[in-house]
Amino acid sequence: MDIGSLLNALILGVSIASIWLIAALGLTIIYGAAGVINMAHGEFIMLGAYSSYMLQYYFGLPYLLCIPASFVIVAAVGLVLERGLIQYLYNRPLDTLLATYGVSLVLMQGVRLIFGSDPKYLAAPALFSSNISLGFASVSTFRVVILLVTALCVLGIWLLFYKTRFGVQVRAVMQNKEMAASFGINSSRIYMMTFALGAGLAGVAGSLFGVLAIVLPTMGASYVVQAFLMVVTGGGSLAGTVVASGVTGQLQSVFAFFSNDTFARFLIFVLIVVFLRFRPQGLFAQAGARR
Amino acid sequence: MGNLYHNKTAQWLVYAAFFIGLALIPSFVDDAFLLNQLATYGVYGMLALSISLCWGFGGILNLGQGIAFGLGAYGMAMTMQMQSQSESNPIPPFMLNNSLDALPWFWEPFSNTAAGLFLAIAVPTLFCAIFGGIMFRARVSGPFFAIMTLAMLSAFYTIILDRQPYTGGVNGITPPSALQIAGVEIDPYSSTAYLTVLGILVVATVVAKLITQSSFGLVTQAIRDDAERVRFLGYSVAGYETMIYTVSGMIAAFAGCCLVMLVQYVSPAQMDVSFSLSMVIWAAIGGRLSLLGSMCGAFLIMGAQSYLGDTFLATWLLILGGFFIIVVRFLPNGLASLLESALGLLASKPKTSAEPNGDAKPVPAE
Numbered sequence: 252m253d254i255g256s257l258l259n260a261l262i263l264g265v266s267i268a269s270i271w272l273i274a275a276l277g278l279t280i281i282y283g284a285a286g287v288i289n290m291a292h293g294e295f296i297m298l299g300a301y302s303s304y305m306l307q308y309y310f311g312l313p314y315l316l317c318i319p320a321s322f323v324i325v326a327a328v329g330l331v332l333e334r335g336l337i338q339y340l341y342n343r344p345l346d347t348l349l350a351t352y353g354v355s356l357v358l359m360q361g362v363r364l365i366f367g368s369d370p371k372y373l374a375a376p377a378l379f380s381s382n383i384s385l386g387f388a389s390v391s392t393f394r395v396v397i398l399l400v401t402a403l404c405v406l407g408i409w410l411l412f413y414k415t416r417f418g419v420q421v422r423a424v425m426q427n428k429e430m431a432a433s434f435g436i437n438s439s440r441i442y443m444m445t446f447a448l449g450a451g452l453a454g455v456a457g458s459l460f461g462v463l464a465i466v467l468p469t470m471g472a473s474y475v476v477q478a479f480l481m482v483v484t485g486g487g488s489l490a491g492t493v494v495a496s497g498v499t500g501q502l503q504s505v506f507a508f509f510s511n512d513t514f515a516r517f518l519i520f521v522l523i524v525v526f527l528r529f530r531p532q533g534l535f536a537q538a539g540a541r542r
Numbered sequence: 543m544g545n546l547y548h549n550k551t552a553q554w555l556v557y558a559a560f561f562i563g564l565a566l567i568p569s570f571v572d573d574a575f576l577l578n579q580l581a582t583y584g585v586y587g588m589l590a591l592s593i594s595l596c597w598g599f600g601g602i603l604n605l606g607q608g609i610a611f612g613l614g615a616y617g618m619a620m621t622m623q624m625q626s627q628s629e630s631n632p633i634p635p636f637m638l639n640n641s642l643d644a645l646p647w648f649w650e651p652f653s654n655t656a657a658g659l660f661l662a663i664a665v666p667t668l669f670c671a672i673f674g675g676i677m678f679r680a681r682v683s684g685p686f687f688a689i690m691t692l693a694m695l696s697a698f699y700t701i702i703l704d705r706q707p708y709t710g711g712v713n714g715i716t717p718p719s720a721l722q723i724a725g726v727e728i729d730p731y732s733s734t735a736y737l738t739v740l741g742i743l744v745v746a747t748v749v750a751k752l753i754t755q756s757s758f759g760l761v762t763q764a765i766r767d768d769a770e771r772v773r774f775l776g777y778s779v780a781g782y783e784t785m786i787y788t789v790s791g792m793i794a795a796f797a798g799c800c801l802v803m804l805v806q807y808v809s810p811a812q813m814d815v816s817f818s819l820s821m822v823i824w825a826a827i828g829g830r831l832s833l834l835g836s837m838c839g840a841f842l843i844m845g846a847q848s849y850l851g852d853t854f855l856a857t858w859l860l861i862l863g864g865f866f867i868i869v870v871r872f873l874p875n876g877l878a879s880l881l882e883s884a885l886g887l888l889a890s891k892p893k894t895s896a897e898p899n900g901d902a903k904p905v906p907a908e
Contacts, residue, residue, distance in 0.1 A: 288685045339871060344685050345603050349826060350870040352819055356863030364856055472815065476696045479689050513704035520697035524690055528680050 260508040261501070262385075266394040268500025269401040273459060274474045275481035275492050276404055277452030283487040284425050284445040287337060288348040292478055293471025294358040295450050299325050299457020300466045301362055304371045314375050314462075318400065321454040329450020333443050341442065355471070363468040373461035397459050404452060408489060411448075421445055480523050486533025494534055499523070547885040550755065557751065557834060561744050568733035578731045579848070581804050583841050584739040588746055588797035590824040590840035591833055595750045596790035597822070598830035599759060601766025602783060603684070606691025608818035609698055610666035610791035612810075614798025616702070616709070617662025619808040620652040622717035627653070636715070640707035649708075655723065663795050670791030671784060678780035678787070683769065692815065699813045714809025721803050730804045739800045743837075746793045750833055753789065762786045823862070827869050829878025839876065 278292045302324040303317035312320065332354060340347045379393040412418035423431040424441045432438050464470065485491025499519055506515035546552050571577050589611060596602050623634050633645055652658035677690055702709045721728045728735050753759045762782050764772045773779045802808050811817065828839020847858065854861060873879060
């Protein structure tokens with residue numbers, strides 16, 4: 252075993268971690284702030300990929316502009332969904348899980364009807380399809396782009412949640428909805444905004460994954476379980492999800508280095524179940540979060 | 543006079559009528575393929591029953607019922623596969639294709655039919671007991687348990703997909719001949735197969751029904767409504783939850799065996815996340831608080847999928863998803879609750895004021 256390929260695996264691990272993180276980021280916000288188990292998250296990712304495809308293919312928008320545009324489109328979808336359905340189910344967590352699964356079926360089939368079930372491809376600028384060589388290891392430029400976008404999103408959310416008035420309100424509602432409401436915070440509006448924000452982040456993830464893999468109506472299903480695991484392992488907080496994604500991404504890469512991708516995924520899933528046996532509240536449980 | 547819907551004698555009568563009706567079907571149906579298809583509906587009914595028992599009566603939302611179902615199905619497929627292997631040719635063809643030159647150790651017991659059938663049920667049941675025990679003891683509950691089962695299901699799905707030489711990978715296992723028990727071959731297209739499945743469904747239903755009416759069932763329903771209070775009353779909540787989860791898993795394992803007996807095929811698709819979720823949809827639409835309602839939900843949806851699915855091929859999932867959303871939003875206890883309120887209206891007319899009007903709050907079982 253040579254050290255170069257192990258280093259390569261470690262670098263790949265960082266990249267995998269960023270993919271897991273960006274997939275789970277929106278879910279963390281929705282779950283962490285509103286306590287909603289959103290099974291349609293994978294389909295939000297899929298919608299993001301299709302929005303980018305649509306904008307690029309029909310309107311000729313450059314790829315880098317597709318990413319924020321997907322954010323806006325999917326956030327709008329999330330907003331409509333929250334107002335139309337989720338807001339009636341906040342005190343029934345199991346039912347939100349089921350209802351959002353229904354939503355995911357509808358979204359998946361709706362997209363299949365509109366765009367067909369044949370795979371679509373997102374074109375990224377030629378610059379992104381090259382490789383960056385680091386001497387001992389080389390990594391594709393696009394994976395670095397994902398890493399950067401993910402880092403940017405995490406930074407943005409951190410600033411939003413911890414440095415703005417809106418963030419203070421969100422955290423107040425998270426800790427105690429009734430108390431926050433009695434201080435004049437419109438918790439219904441906060442839930443609406445956070446749901447839309449989380450959906451929008453899924454849209455960003457989708458426009459990135461659309462380049463990494465092919466765009467299919469069923470592409471969301473593969474992300475939703477692992478995104479959930481990141482959120483649950485992290486305990487529903489932003490820092491928790493970041494650490495959980497970092498560790499599991501790295502482990503996945505190392506396991507895959509010694510066996511193969513599928514087996515690595517199996518090991519990760521089993522390890523997470525074992526981990527949650529001993530720490531059901533996740534890595535960093537939120538202070539005073541309601542369960 | 544209370545609501546007829548909650549009358550135990552009436553419930554048993556309805557169940558009896560329902561199953562007698564199902565038992566008479568083979569005398570009217572000549573089409574062997576239709577009979578086979580109806581028998582697979584029995585399998586779906588069993589799955590819906592197991593979900594109803596676990597979720598409706600135990601409050602445990604299990605999105606990973608495909609684990610027990612799939613393990614049972616693989617156990618049965620392995621047994622049937624080994625029946626067609628002989629002394630001179632002990633290794634299944636797909637293993638030879640994957641250049642395996644000896645039978646893996648965990649395949650060995652399946653060359654004995656009785657042992658194979660026993661394992662097909664025992665392994666999934668044991669898995670549920672261990673996994674459930676571990677999870678419930680750690681007080682993982684509600685949506686978290688649902689996510690955990692989902693993770694476990696994905697883990698099983700990936701490992702079966704990955705270990706192609708031992709499990710047949712994505713192609714699954716296709717036993718070449720029908721199941722033989724004590725020298726008798728059970729033709730999957732015969733009424734024998736149909737009645738076998740129906741018999742197992744009846745036994746499972748009666749057992750489940752008796753469980754829900756026992757004091758054990760009452761405690762599980764109390765746990766569903768408020769686990770914390772039951773814990774304070776001194777019951778071992780984890781023990782009860784593990785028990786009901788395990789029984790439910792055992793029923794699902796029987797369902798898996800029956801399916802493979804009927805279709806002579808098993809693949810990782812049986813452990814697909816969407817299939818496990820559709821079991822939950824059947825129970826939710828039919829009415830998770832009613833065993834019969836859940837089964838009818840399964841028949842209704844799978845029937846509609848087979849017959850309307852062809853006409854509305856493109857929009858079927860759209861219709862199903864939309865219908866499911868509406869049921870969850872407006873009818874959380876499914877279609878069976880419509881019947882309950884209809885019968886309730888009939889019953890409550892004579893003396894509305896005499897009875898304390900408290901029956902709106904707790905949801906009684908059936």
